[in-house]
Amino acid sequence: MRIDRPREYVVKKLRYAFNPASVAVVGASDNPGKVGFQVVHGLMRYRYKGKIYPVNNHADCIQGLRAYRSLKDVPDRIDFVFIAVGYDKVGSVLEEAVEKHVQVVAVATSDFKETGHAALQDELTQFCRNNELPLFGPNLLGLGNPYLNYNCGFTSFLPERGPVAMISQSGSNLVGALGASQLRHYGLSFFAGLGNKADVDFSELILFAKEDPNTKSVAVYIEGLDSPEAFISACKATVPEKPIIVIKVGGSKIGVKAAFRHTASENEGTCDADFDKIFECAGAIRMENWQEFLDTSMALGLQPALRGDNIVMVTNGGGSGLLSCDQFERRGMPMKELAEISGGLSKSLSPYMPKYWSSLNPLDLTGIAAPWQYEVAFRHCFEDDHVDGVYGSVCPAAVTDVPAITSVAITTHDKYRRLGKPFVMELQGGFECNEAIIELRNNGIPAYPTAEQAVNSIVALRKYYRIREKRK
Amino acid sequence: MRIDRPREYVVKKLRYAFNPASVAVVGASDNPGKVGFQVVHGLMRYRYKGKIYPVNNHADCIQGLRAYRSLKDVPDRIDFVFIAVGYDKVGSVLEEAVEKHVQVVAVATSDFKETGHAALQDELTQFCRNNELPLFGPNLLGLGNPYLNYNCGFTSFLPERGPVAMISQSGSNLVGALGASQLRHYGLSFFAGLGNKADVDFSELILFAKEDPNTKSVAVYIEGLDSPEAFISACKATVPEKPIIVIKVGGSKIGVKAAFRHTASENEGTCDADFDKIFECAGAIRMENWQEFLDTSMALGLQPALRGDNIVMVTNGGGSGLLSCDQFERRGMPMKELAEISGGLSKSLSPYMPKYWSSLNPLDLTGIAAPWQYEVAFRHCFEDDHVDGVYGSVCPAAVTDVPAITSVAITTHDKYRRLGKPFVMELQGGFECNEAIIELRNNGIPAYPTAEQAVNSIVALRKYYRIREKRK
Numbered sequence: 032m033r034i035d036r037p038r039e040y041v042v043k044k045l046r047y048a049f050n051p052a053s054v055a056v057v058g059a060s061d062n063p064g065k066v067g068f069q070v071v072h073g074l075m076r077y078r079y080k081g082k083i084y085p086v087n088n089h090a091d092c093i094q095g096l097r098a099y100r101s102l103k104d105v106p107d108r109i110d111f112v113f114i115a116v117g118y119d120k121v122g123s124v125l126e127e128a129v130e131k132h133v134q135v136v137a138v139a140t141s142d143f144k145e146t147g148h149a150a151l152q153d154e155l156t157q158f159c160r161n162n163e164l165p166l167f168g169p170n171l172l173g174l175g176n177p178y179l180n181y182n183c184g185f186t187s188f189l190p191e192r193g194p195v196a197m198i199s200q201s202g203s204n205l206v207g208a209l210g211a212s213q214l215r216h217y218g219l220s221f222f223a224g225l226g227n228k229a230d231v232d233f234s235e236l237i238l239f240a241k242e243d244p245n246t247k248s249v250a251v252y253i254e255g256l257d258s259p260e261a262f263i264s265a266c267k268a269t270v271p272e273k274p275i276i277v278i279k280v281g282g283s284k285i286g287v288k289a290a291f292r293h294t295a296s297e298n299e300g301t302c303d304a305d306f307d308k309i310f311e312c313a314g315a316i317r318m319e320n321w322q323e324f325l326d327t328s329m330a331l332g333l334q335p336a337l338r339g340d341n342i343v344m345v346t347n348g349g350g351s352g353l354l355s356c357d358q359f360e361r362r363g364m365p366m367k368e369l370a371e372i373s374g375g376l377s378k379s380l381s382p383y384m385p386k387y388w389s390s391l392n393p394l395d396l397t398g399i400a401a402p403w404q405y406e407v408a409f410r411h412c413f414e415d416d417h418v419d420g421v422y423g424s425v426c427p428a429a430v431t432d433v434p435a436i437t438s439v440a441i442t443t444h445d446k447y448r449r450l451g452k453p454f455v456m457e458l459q460g461g462f463e464c465n466e467a468i469i470e471l472r473n474n475g476i477p478a479y480p481t482a483e484q485a486v487n488s489i490v491a492l493r494k495y496y497r498i499r500e501k502r503k
Numbered sequence: 504m505r506i507d508r509p510r511e512y513v514v515k516k517l518r519y520a521f522n523p524a525s526v527a528v529v530g531a532s533d534n535p536g537k538v539g540f541q542v543v544h545g546l547m548r549y550r551y552k553g554k555i556y557p558v559n560n561h562a563d564c565i566q567g568l569r570a571y572r573s574l575k576d577v578p579d580r581i582d583f584v585f586i587a588v589g590y591d592k593v594g595s596v597l598e599e600a601v602e603k604h605v606q607v608v609a610v611a612t613s614d615f616k617e618t619g620h621a622a623l624q625d626e627l628t629q630f631c632r633n634n635e636l637p638l639f640g641p642n643l644l645g646l647g648n649p650y651l652n653y654n655c656g657f658t659s660f661l662p663e664r665g666p667v668a669m670i671s672q673s674g675s676n677l678v679g680a681l682g683a684s685q686l687r688h689y690g691l692s693f694f695a696g697l698g699n700k701a702d703v704d705f706s707e708l709i710l711f712a713k714e715d716p717n718t719k720s721v722a723v724y725i726e727g728l729d730s731p732e733a734f735i736s737a738c739k740a741t742v743p744e745k746p747i748i749v750i751k752v753g754g755s756k757i758g759v760k761a762a763f764r765h766t767a768s769e770n771e772g773t774c775d776a777d778f779d780k781i782f783e784c785a786g787a788i789r790m791e792n793w794q795e796f797l798d799t800s801m802a803l804g805l806q807p808a809l810r811g812d813n814i815v816m817v818t819n820g821g822g823s824g825l826l827s828c829d830q831f832e833r834r835g836m837p838m839k840e841l842a843e844i845s846g847g848l849s850k851s852l853s854p855y856m857p858k859y860w861s862s863l864n865p866l867d868l869t870g871i872a873a874p875w876q877y878e879v880a881f882r883h884c885f886e887d888d889h890v891d892g893v894y895g896s897v898c899p900a901a902v903t904d905v906p907a908i909t910s911v912a913i914t915t916h917d918k919y920r921r922l923g924k925p926f927v928m929e930l931q932g933g934f935e936c937n938e939a940i941i942e943l944r945n946n947g948i949p950a951y952p953t954a955e956q957a958v959n960s961i962v963a964l965r966k967y968y969r970i971r972e973k974r975k
Contacts, residue, residue, distance in 0.1 A: 064871075069901035141869070146859055172870075172900070185870070185901040188933065202870065203820025203898035206932060207953070210899065213933030254825060280825040283832035285840065285864070292861045293821030319833075320955045321826050321931075322794075348675025349765030353726060353752040354793050360755035361791075368757065387618055389764045392757070397613070398644075398657070398674065399536075426675035427682065428644070429541035429657040459793075460678060461660065461685030481679070483792045 032156045034258045037234040037265050041165045045231070045239040047134035048167065049176050049221050051110035052081050054183060055102055055133075057124050058115035059085030059093045066115040066139055069185040070173065071096070077180040077189055082107065102127040110134045113173070113183055118142040121169070122155055129162045137167035137174065139185070144227055144295035145170060152295070156229040165235075170294060171226030172202025177219060178245050184224065193218010193472075194247035194332030196240040198233060200225045200254045200294050204321065208250075211325050215465070216472045218329070220245035227295045232258055234265035241269040248332035250324060251315070253279045255296025259309050266313035271502055274331040274495040275315040278324040279306045314498045316491055323487050330477040330488035334453040336496035339419035340364055341372045342489060344393035345408040347400040348426030351457060352393035354482035355424070362490045368392050373417040383407040398428040402435035406443060413447040420453040422489060424482065425467070427460040437467040441474045448475075453492050457485035504628045506730045509706040509737050513637045517703070517711040519606035520639065521648050521693050523582035524553050526655060527574055527605075529596050530587035531557030531565045538587040538611055541657040542645065543568070549652040549661055554579065574599040582606045585645070585655055590614040593641070594627055601634045609639035609646065611657070616699055616767035617642060624767070628701040637707075642766060643698030644674025649691060650717050656696065665690010665944075666719035666804030668712040670705060672697045672726045672766050676793065680722075683797050687937070688944045690801070692717035699767045704730055706737035713741040720804035722796060723787070725751045727768025731781050738785035743974055746803040746967040747787040750796040751778045786970045788963055795959050802949040802960035806925040808968035811891035812836055813844045814961060816865035817880040819872040820898030823929060824865035826954035827894070834962045840864050845889040855879040870900040874907035878915060885919035892925040894961060896954065897939070899932040909939040913946045920947075925964045929957035 054074060058067035067087070071094050074083050084105045085093035092098055099105050102112065102124065112133050114124050118140050128136050136159070143152040152169065159166040167174065173184010177192045186205070190212030199205040202224045211217040220243055223236060233251055240246045249269065256262060256279070266275050281290030282303030290296040310317045316331075318324040342359075344366070346352050359366045369377050369392040377390035383404060389395040396404055405423070412421045423440055427433050444454045456471050456478040458464035464480065471478035479485045526546060530539035539559070543566050546555050556577045557565035564570055571577050574584065574596065584605050586596050590612050600608050608631070615624040624641065631638040639646065645656010649664045658677070662684030671677040674696045683689040692715055695708060705723055712721045721741065728734060728751070738747050753762030754775030762768040782789045788803075790796040814831075816838070818824050831838045841849050841864040849862035855876060861867040868876055877895070884893045895912055899905050916926045928943050928950040930936035936952065943950035951957045 064902055066902070073901070141859055187899060187901045187935075199822070201820070201822025201825070202900070203818075204822030204826070204931070206820070206898050206900060207822070210932030210936055210952075214937055252822070254822075280822075280829050283829045283837060285838045286825055286828035286832070288840070288863055289821065289825050289828050289861075289865060289867075292863055293825060293867065320830065321953050322955065346675075348673070348678070349761065350671070350673025350676030350679070350724070350726075350752075353673070353758055353761050353765060354676070356758035356761050357752050357755045358792065360758070365755060366757045368760070387614055389761075391760055391764055393761060395761075395765065426678050427659060428674070428678060429545070429659045430536055430538070459676070460682035463659075464682055465686055480682075481793050483794065 032153060032229055034232055034261050036261050037232065037238050040163045041231060041235045042238045044134050044165050045235065047110040048137065048174060050179055053084065053107055053109050054081055055084040055086050055105055055109045055112045057086040057102065057112060059087050059098060061093055066185045070113055070115060070183060073182040073184065073186065077182050079181050084109065102131050112136045113139065115139040118148060125155055125158060129164055133164065135165045137171060138169035139171055141170040143169045145292055152227065152229050159230055166230035168226040169229060172205055172224035174223040176221040188213060190219045190222065191216045194220060195328045196220050196243065196246040196249045197222040198225065198236045198249065199252040200228055201252055202226065204252055207321065208325060216469045217325055232261055234258065234261035237265040237269055237275065241273060247273060248328050249273055249275045250328035251275060251277045253277060254281050254290045254294045255298055257297065263309065263313040266315050270314035270498060276318060276324060276328040276331060277310055277315045278318045278321065314502060316494050326479060326484045327488050327491035330455060330492055331495055333475050333477050334455065334492055335451045336499060337420045337453050337489065337492040338496050340367065340493065341417055341419040342366060342422055343369065343372065343412045343418050344422040344424060345396065345405065345412065346393050346424035347396045347398055347431060348424060349395050351424045351426055351459060351482045352395055355393065355486050358483045358486040362486065364490050364493060366392055369394065373415050376411060376415055380408060380411055399430055402432050402439045405436050406439040409440065409443040413443065413450060413452060418452065420489065422455050422485060424457040425464065427464055433463045433467050437470055440471060440476060444476055453489065455485050455489050457482050504625060504701055506704055506733050508733050509704065509710050512635045513703060513707045514710045516606050516637050517707065519582040520609065520646060522651055525556060525579055525581050526553055527556040527558050527577055527581045527584045528587065529558040529574065529584060531559050531570060533565055538657045542585055542587060542655060545654040545656065545658065549654050551653050556581065574603050584608045585611065587611045590620060597627055597630060601636055605636065607637045609643060610641035611643055613642040615641045617764055624699065624701050631702055638702035640698040641701060644677055644696035646695040648693040660685060662691045662694065663688045666692060667800045668692045668715065668718040668721045669694040670697065670708045670722065671724040672700055673724060674698065676724055679793065680797060688941045689797055704733055706730065706733035709737040709741055709747065713745060719745060720800050721745055721747045722800035723747060723749045725749060726753050726762045726766045727770055729769065735781065735785040738787050742786035742970060748790060748796060748800040748803060749782055749787045750790045750793065786974060788966050798951060798956045799960050799963035802927060802964055803967055805947050805949050806927065806964055807923045808971060809892045809925045809961065809964040810968050812839065812965065813889055813891040814838060814894055815841065815844065815884045815890050816894040816896060817868065817877065817884065818865050818896035819868045819870055819903060820896060821867050823896045823898055823931060823954045824867055827865065827958050830955045830958040834958065836962050836965060838864055841866065845887050848883060848887055852880060852883050871902055874904050874911045877908050878911040881912065881915040885915065885922060885924060890924065892961060894927050894957060896929040897936065899936055905935045905939050909942055912943060912948060916948055925961065927957050927961050929954050
């Protein structure tokens with residue numbers, strides 16, 4: 032439901048959703064096929080430090096925990112209530128929650144506006160608003176915070192800790208992001224599914240992310256934007272400090288219908304290009320596809336903004352170099368020749384480089400490049416005042432020492448981090464490169480398996496710099 | 504060097520490069536830092552069944568094998584010679600090879616045209632042509648055939664067996680493809696690096712791939728196309744039987760220079776849009792980025808062409824559905840509503856589907872979908888004459904049985920394979936989904952971790968159908 036602006040009471044109370052002293056799960060169950068089982072299980076599995084109160088009107092014990100017949104029976108103050116009961120029973124649970132002075136509620140239950148029960152959804156939302164009880168959902172997957180071992184939803188696992196706040200209207204894509212985290216350490220500060228997004232709004236979560244100390248970038252997946260003014264205002268307040276990356280779906284003809292059926296999002300009559308304008312005005316960076324959304328939000332979370340176009344690429348693989356050259360130009364940020372960036376660099380590197388290296392840019396160290404030669408190249412680039420950012424690339428030929436180059440990259444990055452120059456890596460290859468990517472990410476370096484992903488991330492770092500400059 | 508048309512003697516002799524009874528490695532070495540070490544090591548490691556003759560003018564024994572001072576000393580006929588000696592010594596090795604009636608040679612050595620030694624490269628090429636001795640390279644990584652345990656180059660490992668012939672001018676991107684194979688079972692029928700591509704041409708390898716029984720699709724990475732007529736003629740002969748996917752780099756301003764410096768490819772004065780015309784005329788499908796190049800070549804290798812636009816998507820994740828809707832429309836192949844595709848499908852599925860399923864298309868089976876419900880949906884889609892292709896998608900919510908859905912997908916695909924309807928899967932998630940992707944691929948189903956990748960592959964299957972139709 033529409034809001035004119037982010038509401039202060041909501042932003043303030045959100046901390047009870049992401050760090051509650053006590054959680055009640057209404058609809059808690061001992062049946063693993065039930066959402067109410069998975070939520071309790073997820074909370075216990077990661078040893079969440081807060082108290083957990085299963086609520087089930089037929090059971091005294093759920094998964095070994097004392098269970099209660101209703102919220103009212105819980106002999107404690109409850110910060111957060113997760114509701115997973117039939118849609119017709121949600122109303123009475125909300126009434127109890129208000130009586131019990133609960134701080135925030137989340138409704139996992141579907142079968143509201145998306146299946147035709149719009150009036151009921153609006154009525155419950157209005158009830159919550161009248162009582163200043165922020166409501167997540169309905170029709171949501173859950174939320175969590177890996178820094179607090181807090182997993183409250185029907186997701187199988189907690190993601191890795193990291194810099195990105197993931198705010199997703201879709202539960203399935205949220206699960207996709209968590210999967211990327213498990214597979215390749217896409218690190219999250221917190222995550223939230225919003226589902227039908229009846230009450231708690233993107234804008235309010237963005238303002239919450241702005242204050243969250245673990246969050247360095249905010250990723251927002253949107254199916255419908257019913258409160259663009261609130262969104263713009265939250266972004267404008269946040270963007271000077273933290274970058275916001277958005278993906279907006281439902282712009283295609285059939286997508287309009289699918290978005291309504293999925294999260295009751297209304298896109299009828301909207302024009303996709305209008306969203307470009309909204310996001311531009313907000314200072315949010317829009318991505319077109321999911322992979323790029325993940326890749327760039329990570330880069331923006333790990334690295335500083337890129338203050339100029341002078342990127343130097345250091346590679347041992349001419350093919351990665353060429354894919355990068357073309358992709359930079361396609362994205363409107365053509366690479367410059369090294370001579371154009373810095374007159375001295377080629378000369379100062381030359382004595383150390385392999386015989387047939389190319390000093391054009393990409394600096395092609397050729398297939399025989401040794402780790403120490405990477406180190407020299409990285410160091411000279413970081414130390415050269417004309418270089419704005421460094422892009423390292425590794426192709427694992429049989430003579431390439433990938434782990435040693437990875438170490439060199441991490442050490443050099445640590446040493447020069449204070450300079451505020453972005454550093455991004457690309458490693459296309461098999462198991463060894465995959466492990467290197469994970470290690471680099473864990474050490475604050477955005478690393479990717481293809482050249483285009485790395486380039487897109489560098490371009491996003493540059494875009495963010497421009498956005499921030501305009502707003503100074 | 505330019506050719507007017509694919510040469511018969513080259514195409515005919517290529518089998519000696521990919522399946523030689525005997526290989527000599529000139530420049531073979533016991534020093535692991537040397538290319539000549541890695542090539543011998545790679546051949547032995549996978550127990551290549553042919554004979555291996557190390558040639559080194561200072562050693563009698565290399566890696567436990569009897570070594571020879573020169574090619575002439577080898578007491579056997581030699582099918583294929585891999586050369587890894589200094590650029591100034593290559594000429595005399597080629598002379599010996601001609602004397603010895605070698606069938607094919609490959610020159611790994613760099614420092615030819617790409618570093619200024621164009622005259623020498625041309626001279627050696629002309630010498631080989633005069634003697635009808637096909638020459639791979641110079642400046643190449645190697646080649647191989649996983650079906651024969653044959654790895655002849657300085658790559659660390661053999662890729663998985665599969666349907667794609669990978670012909671790459673760049674060694675580093677070739678290594679990238681092998682890495683994708685190791686990580687996610689991107690299966691190859693054979694692979695070849697071409698490097699400077701002085702003699703053996705894309706067109707000749709394409710015609711070789713046309714006849715290779717393991718090859719079902721041909722992937723060609725191009726930095727410079729000096730013989731477009733030969734390329735077009737080879738593609739035209741091949742495309743009615745096997746799809747060809749190309750990626751052409753070096754079109755950007757700085758890429759023109761980098762491509763010359765990398766593989767001596769000449770793009771000065773060419774216009775990137777002209778290549779679109781060449782590829783269209785050839786019937787080759789051009790891709791813009793590397794990931795898509797890998798993804799679509801695999802799909803085209805594993806699945807039949809898509810004869811119509813009637814794709815039905817079966818998913819438990821509305822988010823994947825929406826990303827797909829938008830991507831299909833962006834790629835010019837908008838999804839149709841189920842009712843538009845087949846009047847009866849929704850009705851016949853309805854009794855079996857979860858309560859809140861959506862029959863719009865994507866068919867959203869919702870987060871609680873059971874494997875048997877996937878089976879019913881897949882089966883009905885395959886059996887419906889109005890459906891041209893089936894697109895399955897799995898989002899691993901906590902209650903989702905990913906392995907069981909994977910089994911269902913494999914069984915159903917096997918059962919209906921004879922119908923010639925493409926089947927593509929998307930599974931966004933962590934470890935479990937990654938394993939499922941590998942299993943699906945090993946069972947002939949192209950499966951991907953993001954919706955856009957799956958959609959791009961489906962669109963490519965449709966493009967190939969159209970190309971083939973036009974040529975009938």
